[in-house]
Amino acid sequence: MGASSSTPSKATAQQREVESLAASTGALPLLQKSFAKLADPQTNIVSIQSLQQCFGLSCKGPIFEASGMPDYFPQLLDHVGSSIVDLFFVPEKGGISWVEFVRGYVKFCGRMSASMSLNTLFRLFAMTVKKAGLLLKLEFESDDVDCKINGSLRAVDVLVLLWICWTMVWNTTTSKFVKRKANLFLPDINHLVLSAVISCADFGSGLDPWECNISSLEAELPVGKFLSWTLTTVPSLTECLTQFVNTRLQNLVTMEDESGPSVSHSEDISSKASDALLLTHGRAWAISLAAKSTIREEVLKTCLAVEGVVMDGNLLYRSSLLGRGLNRFWSNIEGYHGPLLLLVSASSEDANEDAGKVRRWIIGALTQQGFENRDTFYGSSGSLFAISPIFHAFSPSGREKNFMYSHLHPTGRVYEPNPKPVGIAFGGTSGNERIFIDEDFAKVTVRHHAVDKTYQSGSLIPNQGFLPVEASISEVEVWGLGGRTAKEVQTSYKKREQLFTEQRRKVDLKTFASWDDSPEKMMKDMMADPNRVEREDR
Template identity: 45%
Template sequence: MGASSSTGNPSPEAHEQREQETLASAALSLPLLRAAFSRSAANALPDALAPPPASFRLPGSPAPPPPHFHGILGGLGPAIASQFFGHGAAAVTDGGAGWVQFLRGFNRCCARVTASRSLALLLRVYAAACAGAGAPCGVQLQPDEGGGDEDGKVVGELAPEEIAVFLWVCWVMAWSASASRVVSDGGDKSEPVTVLLPDVTHLVLSALVSAGVVTDDAGVWGWDVSSGGKGVKVQEFMSWVLSTPFGLGNCLSRYVRDKFRSLAADSVEESSVSTVSTTFDTSDVYLLTRGRAWAIALSLRNKLSEKLLSASVIGMDTEDLLYRSSVHGKGLSRFWSCVEGYKGPMLILLSAFSKGGGENVDSDRRWVIGVLTEEGFENKDTFYGSSGFLCAAHPIFRMLPPSGKEKNFMYCHLHPQIRAYEANPKPVGLAFGGTIGNERIFLDEDFSGVLVRHHAVDKTYQHGSLIPNQGYLPVEASVLDVEVWGLGGEATKRQQNMYKKREDIFSEQRRKVLPRLRANLNHLLPCSSLLKRACMPTIFPFTLSG
């Protein structure tokens, strides 16, 4: 009886350990956590949770990032260790109490919680890192007098420069997770690598517009983060994050999990940092910059988020660039020759400026919009598709998911190979959203002009403006460049290559068969010109020689 009673009623310590282990195993495997725990007893946990050493600079210039930025990154590991795991490595021991405390800290930052809760924890870590570096920070911690939240509320106000620094810290978390999994090919590992930070101006502007700080669309042109201005309340900033780049809330838990994976792995793999594509300034080479790729990745909940997140860290693979008008030439036919046969998701980016004068180009009033499709293009005279997203990528970021009311996601119509009379010919070009004749976005056949209509004509995608000062009237714009990126991976690209090879073989066969058929027909038929004129037009459309 005594043994049965003790087995059925475990001690409170054993019961808590079992609960913490069950909760932690949902985020990371227990053997991996035990390996990370055993190594953290010998190594300082704050150092293990710090990002890899690197020298960061801003895009477009060799200028350093804002003051205290490297100090904030240096205080990131100690801030996480003190916030969740006690006071550094001193609190981590080999005993059972140390293991339970380690699990408690892991579950506090990595267990599944509400999005607002995870974002609040991230802001708390950011505020602690700023305090350790002596950097200015508008995030303040207010104790909850009601006792409902053990960490209290996060209040305060973030200046535009602080929003940019916070976004860069989150991006470094993603960069460090990807960099620690790739072994560097040569180089001096004793010296920190130089890493180019992404441009986050479009995200900062999106937060300011959402909070009502920037009310006039004309104010977004030429706006600079360093120009300062009125700040955004933390609660308004959190509302913007939860509605637009909601993936920011997962940065902390993802970062800690990846750090523990590296801590449990071999020391050689742990200390390796990739230098591939991190020092290249590709901000002006492609429309898909790393900052835009990161913004889109943070606004998705599907598997494409991982692909674009990797692109924001190391850049997109040029093999995934299916079409670029400045390289392959403008026009629907050239576009079709590059994307035909690709049966996978794509990202289309379009750069243009509104017509009505050259002052738009001189003042750099160019805008970039994008379309994310879930499938490849088809030559049809009707709308089709299963899902898709519209986004404003420059100068302000805004993501417009499907509304669920209609399914007019894509439209791609070329001139038919066999011309025939049509009483109501369908428009030739690319379109997204709306209906035929009232498309949300319509790109003409020559890729020289684009028409953007108000969201009132569209029930496929959610409401929202795609370009500044859009208004209710259709906006005609001149196209500068068009890019199409394939996001289906290597398997989809191989299938497209196989499709193109088959089409090339069929085209070559047709080129060989047609002359033979013409020669045989000339030989078999009488040479009478009368018979030729009487019979041949009804049999073959071409004219026989001799």
């Protein structure tokens, strides 16, 4: 093992330094075990070829062709492993020593700021593109990890960069759920690319997101603006590389990766089933990239479904299957005490020059807790999402706490001088909510962010304007993200409620055991002789 090749008395200051940096990440034991697996027992050196194979993402077979996939994308994946090794590991005579192995790991997986991690990811992307013989308009002013990056990206460059990160995440996540290699699936992530283009390009605000073709879009995105967009919209993108490297090393140690590091591809995944859902693979991945908590892992489990993993295992409610309306919604989500993701698909008329043209869009809300029947706003945290056709995330602003509202009709005939709105809402104030879904799940109203001090500002719908937008709902989905525990608690709650309902419906048959005392006999006697007077027994 690399760490044991030098006794403490002979350990150099250089070795102690890099081992200390690796220990601060908690990865030193993993590095020691993986180095022992990779290194030659005689020379205690790791060959460059074996390390390239460890981090390889080679494609052997057809890739599911998502919309606008460049022909050269499989070629780029072939160079990811060699780019990681060439960029971060400095070889010595015959290969890579223990010190250089640890130092290379620290370069891209060590403790660093988000901007430095993003620079590291961009360096890897630039070298991968260069090895594939393609052009990329990026320039790094120095070899420092925090150096300035100049140049620009095209829309197709953004698409390819995101797909490389997706491939790493797919490979990382599916290896946790299945023993053999899962087949790569490239999702539709145009909503993410359009978000970057509209936010960064000079003419982005004038694009029609419903009619835009990514492959033919000649937009130049200044790299500085794109870096800012990444850090604010998809901050977890920088974790894709770190998680990929750690998982590959872990698989090497546990021997889970027996079939080799290359990824095979075919169409035997649950993509067809997910196409009908609002929460597609690409949309779920975008939400996970915007999340900064443990919810991210639950979203990834949902969007990265493979054979043996049920795609809709966390799906609590879908209006087209379980019925529309607040009552049907409530009967399926009541008792779930955990984070929830609500998605609404709706259509409205274009508010601009092309009035009368119906536009379809999807918005969402992520809550940190289950829904409660209240006539006031409640909640501890949450996020709003513009999901399709453009993706944007709106986290809490910190000024107010009107995160969620869910109110059913009060039971019984109770007079209310000032009745509260019946429905579901997020942000804003009562009667002036940022998002309001009526009790029949027929209409959704989206208001301008000026009415809302709970969530960050921004348009939930492209070209939203200042006036409220009332749209017809076509589908509502609710996904539980509280894990197995939250689902088990809800199941127990439903069983208990069902038991109480059955007990209330039970009739004590002993009271009707005698025919003389039965209601049927009393009714028969009254119909036979209505004027008959019976003495009451006292």
